[in-house]
Amino acid sequence: MSVGAPLPQDAAELHVRGSARYVDDIPVPPDCLHLAFGLAPVAAGRITGLDLAAARALPGVRAIWTAEDFPEMPDCSSSNADEPLLATGDIHYLGQPVFLVVADSHLTARRAARLGKVHVEERKPILTIEEALAADSRFEDGPRIWEFNDTAAALAAAPHRLSGRIEIGGQEHFYLEGQAALALPQEDGQMLVHSSTQHPTEIQHKVAHALHVPMSAVRVETRRMGGGFGGKESQGNPLAIACALTASRLGRPAKMRYDRDDDMQITGKRHDFRIAYEVGHDAEGRVLAVDFTQWTRCGWSMDLSLPVADRAMLHADNAYAIPAMRIESHRLRTNTQSATAFRGFGGPQGLLGIERVMDHVAAELGLDPLEVRQRNFYAEAPGEAVGLPRTPSEDISEVKRGAGTEVQVTPYHQPVTDFILHGLVGQLVETSDYHARRRAVAEWNAANPVLKKGLALTPVKFGISFTLTHLNQAGALVHVYQDGSILMNHGGTEMGQGLFQKVAQVAAARFGVSIDRVRITATDTGKVPNTSATAASSGSDLNGMAVQAACDQIRDRIAVLLAERHQARPEDVVFADDRVRVGGDEMSFEDAVALAYENRVSLSASGFYKTPEIEWDRIAGRGRPFYYFAYGAAVTEVVLDTLTGENRILRADILHDCGASLNPALDIGQIEGGYVQGAGWLTTEELVWDGSGRLRTHAPSTYKIPACSDRPPVFNVALWKCANRAATVYRSKAVGEPPLMLGVSAFLALSDAVASVRGDYPSLDAPATAERLLMAINR
């Protein structure tokens, strides 16, 4: 069966030949126009004038538009109508688009954009957390606060107390393909847009709004992205809108791609956080209460900051049953790029908060941090986990516990009924030889004065579903042609995660045919409408189910026909091995399809899926926001040069839960990539804004993502072989985001190495750059 096979990504052959097309590779008509934004030179102020004469005079410039050219400024926001396409008087951040250049070539547009001068009456920008708090510059009326049991009382009653704080830096997505869009005007005011986006429906919606046409007049197509990671959930809107407006005004195709430099200056990044904690615990390391305060800089507009900050709160418990918890979350408005979705969506920051607490408690008590973690784990779900069948129809997540055991709930009151980290971590401790290596690290550190080693194990529990409940829906369109070939379309987008192939494997399995029969087509708002962003790791969960529903309708129609002709029951018709068997007779899949066609059976169907059982009140912080949890754990060993702060990862061992994987090869790829990206976030990737609000690290020369030479020399990745207890597609689990948090173990291993040269807990901030490590060693 195609499901569960380690097949290569569907377009792998096109990629290795260099013939896979991205937006910028699509051949354009010779009259295509090229666009570039002129950017604000300061972080805050009022525009007093624009000097665009030199830019306009450049040969090849066709038009330059400013706020004055739009009686009604199109909005680019995905949430709050607070992102004008071009600045309308006020400047909100350094890098904000102020004018739009239309030219005959990309280079001319870019040159003209640099020639334009923006005169501004500067204001003092709000850049830091302190400045934002002092000015009460925030989204929502005040902090969001959720409380689980009486935290103040539990803290007061706890035998031990400690407190601390961690700064957590943001992260640039650095998708290798920058933002890009292409708009092609069609007849009768219609518009076709190619966009490198995770959210074609949003692009369609925003473009229609800007053009004052119904959504039905706009078609958005996305074949693939050269990486997304959340950075193409909302950040592609301005480019698509600018292209569509130009195409509509001038009647010519228009294309825009950001240069890397512009991309880094204009677009939002992962939210940086400061998390403070007050902890009550006992002498064995059991955490009895935590009071967290989370502050995050959201940047100039709301974008997705509210659900991101919510998800940070939702992961403040990670894997631990903590009897009392209070979380206060401040979403601050600052004059910086609008922080946005990034793989994990706030979850990683929330998780790092509690992982820091566990480490701190262990250090305080002189216990192994792993032991402290294990003592605080949620209770293991009962039942034989390994080898659960792939397709029981009922949800088995609510398996009743034995008498007397109470189901534990998260601080937001969701029962944790599928916890597997006792078993999973236990296995990883063995395969990674954790305890022996812990001793070896201690011995090494005792013997070596300069090079110090560190070791850390980080468990991950990550909630799967969009927390905005209505987003948990998906559609699909499947056609079977009379020659037996199958065309599949769904609302999910491909950004390298392998979604298309995984879903095609589902389709092939439903028809019992080989995967080559299934043609995968670009995501297209004209085929499947009203889709959600491919985000929240939900791609294969949602779209896999929608495709399954569509395939089953067609298959069942064929089965009914064949059953009638053979006096059999439809459920006895078997589709397998590219054949169809019924009542002792057997035919090829093609023949069955041809027969259905001749008998006027519809061979096309749309499928729909909505995630069951979820409901959520984000103001109260109560409900079941997640259909299930995905789990994993990583052990990282590092070596640190205590004289320079230079360091490297020596070995990483990962055991990760993808349920019954739809495609283990692609899932392992997600895990490896996620871990490295997570480790990069917390070690080398540092975003630096100067006092004027200028992002100083706006190019790969100054912003360092992991390179091939940083890859851990020993890197063992395995899948936890256990089906999802929730009734997902073939009992698989989402895999996009959870592995990113495995990278936290690299950060905590560095902290462990630093601790070996200090008497006290190092309280390291992230990212742990060489400079910061050196400071922590010498402090």
Add this chain to the structure above:
Amino acid sequence: MSKMHLKLTVNGQAEELRVEPRELLIHVLREKLNITGPHIGCETSHCGACTVEMNGKSVKSCTVFAAQADGAEVTTIEGLSPLGEMNVLQNAFREHHGLQCGFCTPGMITRAHRLLQENPTPTAEEVRFGMAGNLCRCTGYQNIVKAILAAASEMNAAKEAAE
């Protein structure tokens, strides 16, 4: 700026065109010759997405001016399998899942191709450092290194069999 007459061979095909001398090779390839395998990731020589071979060396085509490419012999990803069959490296990247979004892939393979010409039996360490100029944001490099090592041993086995 006055235009120059540029003559070069790309993937075995002689090309003649008029360009500005300071135009970058990556733009000549992509915009003038419609060769879109090499990608633009940064245009500042940091990411390697634009890697091609020029006169037997790996170059980042975003740092090569058209004038410097005059008379050169250039091979892009499209030139690695001129007869249609994928070459060993291309196959290995596919089989060993050495790609996700694929945007870095043409540059990666072109670079790896040169690396294996220069060092047909590299260690994992040599591959890691030999590929350090090509960034990938998706894979974490594990499968890229695996693919290159697998291609090297396959090429060497084929060579031995032929001897």
